[in-house]
Amino acid sequence: MQPKYICDACLDEIQLMEPPFCLKCGLPLVEGRCRERHEEDYFFDSARAVGVYDGVLRDAIHKLKYSGHQVLAPILADLLIQHLKKYPSYLERIDCIVPVSIHPSRLKQRRFNQSELLAIDVSRAFSLPLVTESLVRTRKTSAQFGLSADKRRENVEDAFEVVNKSLIDGRIVLLIDDVLTTGSTANESAKALKDGGAKEVHVLTVARDL
Numbered sequence: 679m680q681p682k683y684i685c686d687a688c689l690d691e692i693q694l695m696e697p698p699f700c701l702k703c704g705l706p707l708v709e710g711r712c713r714e715r716h717e718e719d720y721f722f723d724s725a726r727a728v729g730v731y732d733g734v735l736r737d738a739i740h741k742l743k744y745s746g747h748q749v750l751a752p753i754l755a756d757l758l759i760q761h762l763k764k765y766p767s768y769l770e771r772i773d774c775i776v777p778v779s780i781h782p783s784r785l786k787q788r789r790f791n792q793s794e795l796l797a798i799d800v801s802r803a804f805s806l807p808l809v810t811e812s813l814v815r816t817r818k819t820s821a822q823f824g825l826s827a828d829k830r831r832e833n834v835e836d837a838f839e840v841v842n843k844s845l846i847d848g849r850i851v852l853l854i855d856d857v858l859t860t861g862s863t864a865n866e867s868a869k870a871l872k873d874g875g876a877k878e879v880h881v882l883t884v885a886r887d888l
Contacts, residue, residue: 683749684738692757693730695886703861704886720861722853722868723878727886728757731857735885739856743792751792754884755799758854762804762882772880773849774807775800778867779838781818796884797854806852812845812874813838813867831862838867840874847875852882859887 699705700712704725729735738754741747762769777797785791794810801808816839840846851871858864858881868879 683747684734684753688734691734692728693732693735695727695729699726704858704881705888719865720868721865721872721879722861722881725858725861725864725881725883726761727858727883728761729885731859731885731887739792739885742795743788743856746788746790748790748795751795752799754856755796755803757884758796758800758882759803762800768880769804771850771878772804772806772852774809774846775852775854776809776813776846776871778853778855778863779813779815781815783818793855796856800852800854809845809851812840812842813871814841831860834862834866836866838870840870840876843874846871848877850878850880851876852880855881855883857885857887858883 695704695706698707698710700707700714701724702716702720703712703714704727705712705714731739738750742750742754775797777791777793780788780791780793797808797810800806815837817837853864853867853871855864855867861881864881864883868876868881871879
């Protein structure tokens with residue numbers, strides 16, 4: 679029997695992102711409306727998250743991402759899996775899974791890509807192709823943590839590119855990441871995927887910063 683790194687009581691504390699939420703950006707609706715204005719260009723077709731980026735969920739993501747506690751990856755991936763099981767019609771449309779990429783220098787430092795760890799388990803759970811050799815980060819960017827929304831956008835602008843375009847050409851992609859804050863990283867990743875031939879890009883993250 680494997681040890682439990684997050685107890686059931688702590689998992690129950692996670693504030694889930696339940697409907698109704700915006701079908702475009704995934705934020706909870708207030709009086710039937712999204713608080714965001716969607717005049718700006720979103721290259722992804724939709725964005726969803728399992729829960730709110732706070733408390734237990736925030737601590738678990740930080741321990742995985744910044745402290746190297748990879749034992750937490752399967753737990754967080756299972757949250758993604760359970761979320762997807764709630765929406766079979768959404769899942770049925772997906773052709774392949776792509777994790778948000780990190781720069782080689784960051785990968786060397788961290789020794790793993792947390793988004794890829796999550797994507798591996800989701801791919802296995804639903805027998806969907808995992809594409810890791812297509813979306814690449816072409817330049818090293820500063821950490822997004824602590825940056826303003828404008829600085830986040832500037833930081834990742836044109837930082838991604840698609841190689842091996844045949845792997846995603848004409849396909850509906852599920853883009854996996856750990857956290858969606860302003861959406862800048864997801865948006866630039868989706869832009870690259872669309873430029874590379876992806877038909878649609880749907881973003882799924884463990885947490886969403888409200």
